[in-house]
Amino acid sequence: MKSVIAALACLALTSPMASAFEIGFDWAGLKLCTSGNPNTVANPTFTLRGVPAGTRYIRFRLVDRDVPDFNHGGGVVAWDGSSTVQTGAFTYKSPCPPAGKHTYEWTATAQSGKSGGKLGVAKARRNYPD
Structure with missing residues (x-):
């Protein structure tokens, strides 16, 4: 039994x-x-890393973490296997806090289909203005 556990640990x-x-x-x-x-x-x-196997589309959504109910929108792009999604792939409502800095978070959902089939989720946050 110990040799099986050791083999599994090594693997x-x-x-x-x-x-x-x-x-x-x-x-x-x-x-x-x-x-x-x-x-x-x-x-x-966007720069991408570790996109899950089977991904055909990536859905992007922006949220203002300080005002999460405001809909900034996002978009769905067909993924061609590259490590970037270039500017101009979709439009959204820009960050525009009325007073001071807010924290904004992009969520990218890797999907097997245009309308679903979630394979993975990635998030990135930044303040605006920087």
């Missing part, structure tokens, strides 16, 4: 681990908005 240590699904972005090029009236703008460039 767990030597098997390649699947990397976690991660996204990154920044606010580069985004026109400053602090009026509380967001602009409709093109998405930022």
Whole structure:
């Protein structure tokens, strides 16, 4: 029994681990908005890492963590296997806090179909304005 446990432990240590699904972005090029009236703008460039196998679409959604009920929107893009989603793939309502900084969070959901089939979720947060 000990040899079976030792073999399983060894296998767990030597098997390649699947990397976690991660996204990154920044606010580069985004026109400053602090009026509380967001602009409709093109998405930022997203960097992707560890996209789950079987992903055909990625759904993006922006949430203001300080005002989570405000709908900033997002979009769904067909994923072509690249490590980036370029700006202009969809439009959304820009960050535009009326007073001070807010924390914004993009959620990316990897999907097997355009309307569903969730395979994984990644999130990235940044303050705006930086």
